[in-house]
Amino acid sequence: MNEKVKSFLRSLVSLSDYVDLDGANASIRKNIYFRGPNVFILACAIIIASVGLNVNSIPVIIGAMLISPVMGPILGFGFSLGVQDTQLLKDSLRNLGVMVAISIAASAIYFLLSPLRLENPSELLARTNPTIYDVLIALFGGFAGILEISRSEKGTVLSGVAIATALMPPLCTVGYGLAILNWSYVAGALYLFLINSIFIALATFITVKLLKYPVVAEAEGGRRTRLRSRSLAIILVVIIVPSVISAVRIIKESNFRTHAARLVSDNKTIGKGFIYDYNVNVNANPPVLELYMAGEKLSSRDKEKLYDEAEKYGILRSQLQFREEAVNTRESITETDIVRGILEHSDRQAERLYETIATLNDSIATLNAQLRAARKALGKELPPADKKAEADKDCEDS
Numbered sequence: 001m002n003e004k005v006k007s008f009l010r011s012l013v014s015l016s017d018y019v020d021l022d023g024a025n026a027s028i029r030k031n032i033y034f035r036g037p038n039v040f041i042l043a044c045a046i047i048i049a050s051v052g053l054n055v056n057s058i059p060v061i062i063g064a065m066l067i068s069p070v071m072g073p074i075l076g077f078g079f080s081l082g083v084q085d086t087q088l089l090k091d092s093l094r095n096l097g098v099m100v101a102i103s104i105a106a107s108a109i110y111f112l113l114s115p116l117r118l119e120n121p122s123e124l125l126a127r128t129n130p131t132i133y134d135v136l137i138a139l140f141g142g143f144a145g146i147l148e149i150s151r152s153e154k155g156t157v158l159s160g161v162a163i164a165t166a167l168m169p170p171l172c173t174v175g176y177g178l179a180i181l182n183w184s185y186v187a188g189a190l191y192l193f194l195i196n197s198i199f200i201a202l203a204t205f206i207t208v209k210l211l212k213y214p215v216v217a218e219a220e221g222g223r224r225t226r227l228r229s230r231s232l233a234i235i236l237v238v239i240i241v242p243s244v245i246s247a248v249r250i251i252k253e254s255n256f257r258t259h260a261a262r263l264v265s266d267n268k269t270i271g272k273g274f275i276y277d278y279n280v281n282v283n284a285n286p287p288v289l290e291l292y293m294a295g296e297k298l299s300s301r302d303k304e305k306l307y308d309e310a311e312k313y314g315i316l317r318s319q320l321q322f323r324e325e326a327v328n329t330r331e332s333i334t335e336t337d338i339v340r341g342i343l344e345h346s347d348r349q350a351e352r353l354y355e356t357i358a359t360l361n362d363s364i365a366t367l368n369a370q371l372r373a374a375r376k377a378l379g380k381e382l383p384p385a386d387k388k389a390e391a392d393k394d395c396e397d398s
Contacts, residue, residue: 015147021213024150028079029088031072034095038069042099045069046106049168053176054116056359057366061169066159068168070099074197075145078204085216096197100171107175130192131247135240138196141165142203150211165196195243253282259313260289267309272296289315292323 034042045067052060076092079085141161148157170193177185257280264278273295281288289310298306307317 015150015211018152019150019211020152021150021211023152024146025079025083025213027149028072028076031069032076032088032092032095034069034073034098039102041067041069042102043106045168046103046172047110049172050107050110050114050175053169053172054111054114055362055366057363059363059367059370062163064168065162065166068162070096070103070167070171071145071158071162071165071200073099074167074200075142075149075204077197078142078146078201079208079213081201082205082208083213083216088216100193103168103171104174104178107172108178109175111176111179129188129246129250130195130243131250132240132243133247134192134195135199135243138165138199139203142200143207145200146204146207150207165200167193167196170196191242253287256280256282256287256289256315259315263289263310263313263315264291267306270306271298271302273298273302286316286319288319288321290321290323297324298322 049064
């Protein structure tokens with residue numbers, strides 16, 4: 001019984017019967033080159049991605065990622081390391097460099113000419129703060145990509161890999177950072193692109209070795225091989241460490257936001273005052289929770305009570321700040337005094353909400369336009385309703 005189970009498990013994970021190494025070899029070598037139609041396809045993808053990022057439209061960004069031909073040289077880079085093909089390595093890196101340069105230049109020109117400036121370009125900002133999770137996405141996306149290319153029967157996996165690893169948006173964000181001279185955007189987006197490229201190539205390299213692709217050249221001396229392996233390991237560590245630090249910081253910020261929300265929810269009313277709003281400032285070191293108070297001014301005793309409550313959620317007293325513009329020190333206060341302070345603070349939030357709603361409306365309009373186009377295309381392929389009904393009737397009569 002144990003042998004049957006082992007045999008079944010081996011057959012379940014075996015790849016030898018499902019791969020076409022020669023076909024994959026030819027396909028990878030063919031797709032690294034950046035000539036002819038690929039130049040114009042890349043230009044189209046760059047403009048589409050830039051527009052999508054400019055208007056915070058996720059469907060448009062996804063479309064650009066599906067169009068982009070940037071994946072080819074990255075897979076070629078990892079493949080060339082696995083089969084020890086020096087010429088293929090040079091060609092892959094050269095074509096990747098040309099693609100990256102053209103992409104950044106085109107996106108920078110677009111953002112310089114675009115009149116639209118969003119106050120909160122969330123899709124652009126999302127590409128400026130990579131974490132260890134981006135490393136995992138790129139690594140496993142690379143595994144899926146090279147396995148798809150290697151197998152005999154091709155599917156739609158590469159499309160999913162292109163969307164998941166998101167190679168185009170970081171390059172467009174670099175162009176955006178150059179257009180507005182924000183070097184932190186440039187550095188963060190370049191780092192994300194570097195993470196995606198390096199770990200897709202690493203996954204390709206590992207898979208090429210596991211599937212035993214034929215080596216082009218004989219391996220060099222043992223000492224030089226060890227030096228190459230150590231150099232690769234150092235590069236990977238240098239790439240990973242900042243992403244781990246970034247991930248830890250994001251996790252801490254998320255936990256602080258969660259604890260702050262729970263603290264406010266559980267302590268809405270304090271003495272004769274109350275919390276009508278709050279703000280979390282994670283850019284401060286350490287993060288700060290600002291409490292906007294209304295009603296009567298809090299006594300020292302009430303504040304101490306809130307400090308004690310905050311410590312239960314892991315929030316130190318130095319991280320609490322009271323904003324008491326809407327409080328009143330009189331024993332009796334009017335409703336107008338309270339409302340005035342609340343409204344002055346809420347106006348700014350209302351403006352941000354209106355901008356968010358406008359952005360969402362634009363996205364909905366784009367989706368509706370795509371849906372109408374799809375329906376129109378589908379309608380051309382289907383027979384008219386009356387003819388279809390007549391055909392159904394003839395079938396029933398017969």
